Amino acid sequence: MTSTQVSPSSSKISEEIQKLEPSAIIELFELKLTLAVNGVDQTYYYHAGTNELKSNIVFNGVTYVAAPVQVKGFDKKTKGTLPRPTFSVANADNAITNLMLLYSPLNAELKRIQTCKKFIDAVNFSSGTNATADPTAIFQTDDIWYIDRVASETPELVTFELTARINLQNLRLPKRQIVEYCPWKYRSPADAALGQAGSVECGYKGLKCFDANDNELTGDDKQALDKCGHRYSSCLVRFSSVDEIVPFGGFLNARLQM
DSSP states (O other), rough: OOGGGOOOOOOOHHHHSSSOOOEHHHHHHHEEEEEHHSOOOOOEEEOOOOOOOSSSSEETTTEEEEOOOOEEEEOOOSSSSOOOOOOEEOGGGHHHHHHHHHHHTTTOOOEEEEEGGGGSSSSGGGTTTOOOOOOOSSSSSTEEEEEEEEEEOOOOOOEEEOOGGGGGGGSOOOSSSSSSSSSSSSTOOGGGGGOTTTTOOOOOOOOOOETTTTTTEOSSHHHHHOOOOSSSHHHHHHHHSTSSSSOOOOOTTTTTOO
8 A cells, every 4th residue: 555545634635636637736845853853943844846836835824935855755555664755955055964064854854744736725826815725635644754864965965864753763662661660750740841741740749748668658757758659559649539630650450461
């Protein structure tokens, strides 16, 4: 099965591509660099001029610049090795080379958005209107790739080899080990400085303190002796309210024998 055979995420796309004369397919690209991974927070928006569309394109309020880029190998297969597409960008005046000297492109995220001409924003048309504009009409919502390496670099062209997230170098699976004990740091809140606003792990803020055996401490030194046993029972004594969600990070059935 190739990418052209994957069921589109939008019913409008499904209807359109089954017509005898479907609207022209447009490919848009978002190249996202992040401070943590690449050294800068910057997103570049391109389109490759497919179907002879040579001007900038506005889709969902975002302007995608018509740029000399070339993409190959995006077909997805259910058998064999994962595809490794290439994304080539013109290196005019060594612009891409100079960018790579400042920031590492490795592991940068490249999102491909495929839609049809009839669904792009009204501002793209001379009349200023487009009754069929729809930013949700795309072929696939998770068509996301990552730069794995610089395949070639010349004064004219820089080619990046892409890979799926699961195939990134130095990525270890599973990301979490299946163990019976909770791995969260005791009383750890979300760290907004690290972009973890939505990942509260333990999050215990109670005034009660316990020892590693889940016995409640009452002495003056209770805060110094406060320690979690990292068991499910440790969570239960701390989050005792029936309305509280127990944030246990372990796997209760990890010790079961098959």
